[in-house]
Amino acid sequence: MITDNSRIPGKVVIFSAPSGSGKTTIYNRVKDLVDNLGFSVSATSRPPRENEENGKSYWFITVEQFMEKIKNDEFVEYEEVYPGKFYGTLKSEVEEKLMNGINLAFDVDVHGALKIKRLYGENALAIFIQPPSIDELRRRLELRGTDSKEVIEERIKRATYELSRSGEFDKIVVNDDLETAVKETYELVVNFLNA
Numbered sequence: 001m002i003t004d005n006s007r008i009p010g011k012v013v014i015f016s017a018p019s020g021s022g023k024t025t026i027y028n029r030v031k032d033l034v035d036n037l038g039f040s041v042s043a044t045s046r047p048p049r050e051n052e053e054n055g056k057s058y059w060f061i062t063v064e065q066f067m068e069k070i071k072n073d074e075f076v077e078y079e080e081v082y083p084g085k086f087y088g089t090l091k092s093e094v095e096e097k098l099m100n101g102i103n104l105a106f107d108v109d110v111h112g113a114l115k116i117k118r119l120y121g122e123n124a125l126a127i128f129i130q131p132p133s134i135d136e137l138r139r140r141l142e143l144r145g146t147d148s149k150e151v152i153e154e155r156i157k158r159a160t161y162e163l164s165r166s167g168e169f170d171k172i173v174v175n176d177d178l179e180t181a182v183k184e185t186y187e188l189v190v191n192f193l194n195a
């Protein structure tokens, strides 16, 4: 692992938020407006949603495969975000690209975000996408229609904790009106990448 950040030409943009806040929606809009921003495809042991493609949203693997990758030291960081559901940033997605000057976006939970921020320091911008309220978060998860009632409850339960860590991020964007949030996020990302 490379630890001297001054030798890494690529920059890191970290997006974190309680599930359902609109992080994926905002990221997908912003990435089309920004040059040279790749995406670190994480590995996960959760099952794919209907619209998710292996290798694009995630690398979908079994818990056993995940454990094997932990053993082989293949992760920059990993978390059991929900009971039995593992998510991790793969070194193979990150190290070579950053060394080749490709800027990378990460979609990770709060623990992963703060770990990656610690690792890359000034080379990283950690953005917390905040929902207007827990009630609105629940409404968005229900409207998205991709998760069962139980999964939605699990996500809402974790959201309060995640919101309590928002002050540790470099920037917070409240995703109330989507267009405003996209514009704010775009400006933060472009200013950071061009600095």
Ligand code: ADP
Pocket (backbone or CB within 6 Å): 017, 018, 019, 020, 021, 022, 023, 024, 025, 026, 140, 141, 143, 144, 175, 176, 177, 178, 179
């Ligand atoms: P996340 O990636 O944070 O889990 P998504 O991007 O999947 O969240 O968004 C969750 C749901 O909320 C989606 O159905 C999305 O279309 C919707 N959504 C996103 N932003 C807004 C917004 N500002 N107002 C209303 N609905 C939104």
Ligand code: 5GP
Pocket (backbone or CB within 6 Å): 016, 017, 018, 019, 042, 043, 046, 077, 078, 079, 081, 087, 088, 089, 090, 107, 108, 109, 110, 111, 112, 113
């Ligand atoms: P979802 O199941 O909604 O795609 O993701 C659930 C949570 O896991 C989100 O907060 C998402 O950002 C987080 N997550 C996705 N990939 C990673 C990863 O590689 N590492 C960590 N720590 N969290 C991740």
